[in-house]
Amino acid sequence: MPNHRFFLILIVSMLTIVIAGCGQPTTPPTPAALPIAPVIAASELVIGLNRLPFGLLQGGVPLNDPDLTLGVTLYYVGPDGDRTKPVATTQAVYRGQGLPVGLYVAYATFDRAGGWEAEITIPQPNGTQTNRIRLDVSERAFAPMVGDRAIPSRNLTAADVPSLDQLTSDPRPDPDFYRMTIADAINAGKPFVVSFATPGYCQTAVCAPNMAVLKQLKSEFGDQVNFIHVEVYPYPFGESFQKAKTVDAMKEWNLRTEPWTFLVDRQGIIQARYEGGITFAELRPAIAQLAAGQSINPTP
Structure with missing residues (x-):
């Protein structure tokens, strides 16, 4: 990797x-x-x-x-x-x-x-x-590219498990990130952000900081943009991590590394993608453009 x-x-x-x-x-x-x-x-x-x-x-x-x-x-x-x-x-x-x-x-x-x-x-x-x-x-990426349609994965949500600690390795999960599947978000006709990350088992040590950034952005844009977190490993996370067993959505999106963050518009088209660490300063302008229905002009 x-x-x-x-x-x-x-x-x-x-x-x-x-x-x-x-x-x-x-x-x-x-x-x-x-x-x-x-x-x-x-x-x-x-x-x-x-x-x-x-x-x-x-x-x-x-x-x-x-x-x-x-x-x-x-x-x-x-x-x-x-x-x-x-x-x-x-x-x-x-x-x-x-x-x-x-x-x-x-x-x-x-x-x-x-x-x-x-x-x-x-x-x-x-x-x-x-x-x-x-x-x-x-010529072509493994992971979905900007301009591709988001893949309508049916990742597990809070409705599928008895508690969030079986859905995410985030020690302080925000329930709003686990309300809908990616397929639900596409059908909702509303822009959304989806992060494939594993805060408890991240090989790059940036998943938890990424989630902190996304939670901060959700507090500002949550009325205009849906936010989804997909845990990389199925429960029990530690056992799956040891076996390198990932959730179906990771395979469907053909993600070979983690974390990944995708910004998707209301038509279900990927407008931006970020591999690895992200910061508030880099991501906020892009999400503001996504919320406004504008083309994303990424800047470093």
Whole structure:
């Protein structure tokens, strides 16, 4: 699961720091002397507009600097390995508020499938550091794309179980997220947001923060937009997690990673999709546009 790589590195790094703290004190290298390595935190990129989330590792440790803005220049790399002239230039801005690790998000359009290269410029006190990372762009995504019809899954609701703790691993669930199926939401003719997440067993550690963002947005837009949470694993969650057994809706939506968040308009058409961590600052403008019936113009 490529988008998990950065967050798994985070977990390993945190454990390493804790273990090291139990032994003899060590003198860490000077942070400014360590190179910074960008990592793409998305499992799939496709032709068209894409959300590009990046993490940064410095000395193997995730960096969380809200003052950084990354320059991103995209090149197409032909079959012979030659780079084209720059196809697009954009910026990745900090989107780590409330998340366990820094995240930097850009939006960019790819006009063809194949190998691409992102040249990342990172401001540093002693100058600018430049890194290049490879990106693979496909004709078609595994997960539903913007413009696709939402899949009318009949996920379990509160009416199907004796209590919410058999429906979600969220320790503080909001009952409003479990009132309807995705099929119900499509038939209601009202915009909706659906999040596939597992707050108690999230491999990327961002599911619970994502749910906190969505609960805050529901308090503002709940009269105009329906909100649905689909737990990734069936009850009992821990046992299903160990067996990597996911709920039917995950299979129907062909989701191979978690979490995913989709914004769907009143006609049942997907208008935006977000893989991994989301923040209030990034999501609120999009949901305001969704509630107003406007085309979503995503911004980092």
